[in-house]
Amino acid sequence: MNIKSTYTPIVIISVIIVALLGWSYVSQVNDPSIITTNGLHWHANISITVRGNNVVIPANIGISSTEMRSMHTHKTNGIIHMEFRGTVHKKDMMLKQFFKIWGKDMNSFGTNMQMTVNGKKNTQYGQYEVQDGDVIKLSYD
Numbered sequence: 001m002n003i004k005s006t007y008t009p010i011v012i013i014s015v016i017i018v019a020l021l022g023w024s025y026v027s028q029v030n031d032p033s034i035i036t037t038n039g040l041h042w043h044a045n046i047s048i049t050v051r052g053n054n055v056v057i058p059a060n061i062g063i064s065s066t067e068m069r070s071m072h073t074h075k076t077n078g079i080i081h082m083e084f085r086g087t088v089h090k091k092d093m094m095l096k097q098f099f100k101i102w103g104k105d106m107n108s109f110g111t112n113m114q115m116t117v118n119g120k121k122n123t124q125y126g127q128y129e130v131q132d133g134d135v136i137k138l139s140y141d
Contacts, residue, residue, distance in 0.1 A: 035088045042082040042132035046098070049139045050110045062101045071098050082130065095136065096126030110140030 048055040062072030070084045070092065080098055091097070099106050106126050107113065115122045116137045122128060130136070 033089050033091070035090060035093065037087045039085040040082065040088055040132075041084075042130075044080045044082070044130050044132070044134035044136060046078050046080055046136045046138070048109060049137075051141060055109065058102075061098075069101050071101055080130065082132075090129050093129045093131075094126060095124075095128045095130055098130070099126065106138070109138070112141040114139045 046057060048057065056076050057073060057078045059073055059076050062069030063074075068083075070082065072081050072083075073079065074081065082093065084092065096106065113125065115125055115128070117128065118135050128136075
């Protein structure tokens, strides 16, 4: 067996691996559903009022003795922590994800839901993609 025949399969396999890695990178960069591939650490503030009364956002939403979810709270101050590793998709950042982790339906607090984000009326509700520094206010009749 000569050296050329030994290296040919190694070269072919190396070229295939490099091509697959390049394709994977290009497909992620061009995927509009991906926010980042490097993870993120953001915070947003949420408050809920029902007929003018504040609802306490519980501490430790998304935190158990065995795991900490990417969206979670630590205290009852309404701060949502968004700590993701690796690739983050837009669907991961939707407000409905926080309520799903909490185990609550956004519509369960009352009727005639109104939402503002950073002081501006927003009707995306659960479909809203939470951003770093957002101040989200939900009010119900």
